[in-house]
Amino acid sequence: MHLSRRLLMAGLAGGVLAAPAAAQTNVTLTHALAANSHYGVAAIAFKETVERLTNGRYRVTIQRNDNEREAIEATQIGTQEFTITSTGPVGNFVPDTLVLDIPFLFRDYDHARGVLDSAIGQELLAKFTPRGLIGVAWMENGFRNVTNSRREVNSPADVQGLKIRTMENPVHMRAFQTLGALPTPMAFSELVPALQQGTVDGQENPIPVIVANNLNQVQRYLSLTRHVYSPAVLIGNPGFWNRLNAADKAAFQEAAKAAVQANRDKVSADERDGVALLRSRGMTVRETVDTAAFQSALAPAFEQYRRQFDAALIQRITDWKPGS
Numbered sequence: 001m002h003l004s005r006r007l008l009m010a011g012l013a014g015g016v017l018a019a020p021a022a023a024q025t026n027v028t029l030t031h032a033l034a035a036n037s038h039y040g041v042a043a044i045a046f047k048e049t050v051e052r053l054t055n056g057r058y059r060v061t062i063q064r065n066d067n068e069r070e071a072i073e074a075t076q077i078g079t080q081e082f083t084i085t086s087t088g089p090v091g092n093f094v095p096d097t098l099v100l101d102i103p104f105l106f107r108d109y110d111h112a113r114g115v116l117d118s119a120i121g122q123e124l125l126a127k128f129t130p131r132g133l134i135g136v137a138w139m140e141n142g143f144r145n146v147t148n149s150r151r152e153v154n155s156p157a158d159v160q161g162l163k164i165r166t167m168e169n170p171v172h173m174r175a176f177q178t179l180g181a182l183p184t185p186m187a188f189s190e191l192v193p194a195l196q197q198g199t200v201d202g203q204e205n206p207i208p209v210i211v212a213n214n215l216n217q218v219q220r221y222l223s224l225t226r227h228v229y230s231p232a233v234l235i236g237n238p239g240f241w242n243r244l245n246a247a248d249k250a251a252f253q254e255a256a257k258a259a260v261q262a263n264r265d266k267v268s269a270d271e272r273d274g275v276a277l278l279r280s281r282g283m284t285v286r287e288t289v290d291t292a293a294f295q296s297a298l299a300p301a302f303e304q305y306r307r308q309f310d311a312a313l314i315q316r317i318t319d320w321k322p323g324s
Contacts, residue, residue, distance in 0.1 A: 024058070027061065030084075032066045032086075033209070037266070042139060042260070044262070047060035048258075049258040053251035054251050066188050068088065068187070072085055076237070085235065087230065093133060101230075102314070103227045103301070103302075105228075118324070120313070141206040141232050142208055142230060144206055146223045147210065148203075148219060150202070152221050152286050154289050164176050165186055166184065166203075168185045175298060184200050186200075206230055208270035208274065275287065
């Protein structure tokens, strides 16, 4: 009798034939920032929650991809299952989300988070499905601020003529064109070399992104313009998502909630401590700017946004209050 058959018979005789191990599914999640960033902590929370709630049947591998557009495309075609991305390139896939990038649309973090957690945010996530993506949950980068290597920025006049790297986002580009800057769209992966080589004078990003990427090493001036609230979003592949049974889908949704909380907590901490940290690293920080002047200078762009987007939706966002 062959050895394998003898072992099988022995196992049957002893009643100890082991049950096959549960199948394990590997899942890939990408994002564009460091592991200790507001994206990184969100990804870790997502991974830990998925693996705990599914008893390890799903294993999440976290990978970095600085090219967010490429990551969205990979999620769309199914070469990876999830990505956390800023909404900068998302408008190229789901145009309705561009409304969130209108300058000075949100008053503060409570307003922005409240809108994204409300029916408005859920309606926008539903717009991903016809575009071959699953909008799982809203996260955030925070309010965007201008940095540059040439001068302090206090008013629109200070922005004129500056070559500013922007995301590949037409709403952002129109705003900076209106202010007289020279917006230069490029992938985030190209930003630091462009700043080092002087291809662009500056860029605009939330404090958490500036801190996580040590942009103080290539930029001298930081102005807290807070001109745009920058959401982020957890996107899933439809094929993978729709194959999940109800229990597993609930586990992934719970993991998304944990990721959102970790993300927002990190953004809040970075906003609280980041300015002092950047100043200690040598940046010249202007904490207040002439916001009214920026809003006035952007009036022509606002008119264009009202024609481009659903004016009623813009009004719903503007008017949102807790409990509404």
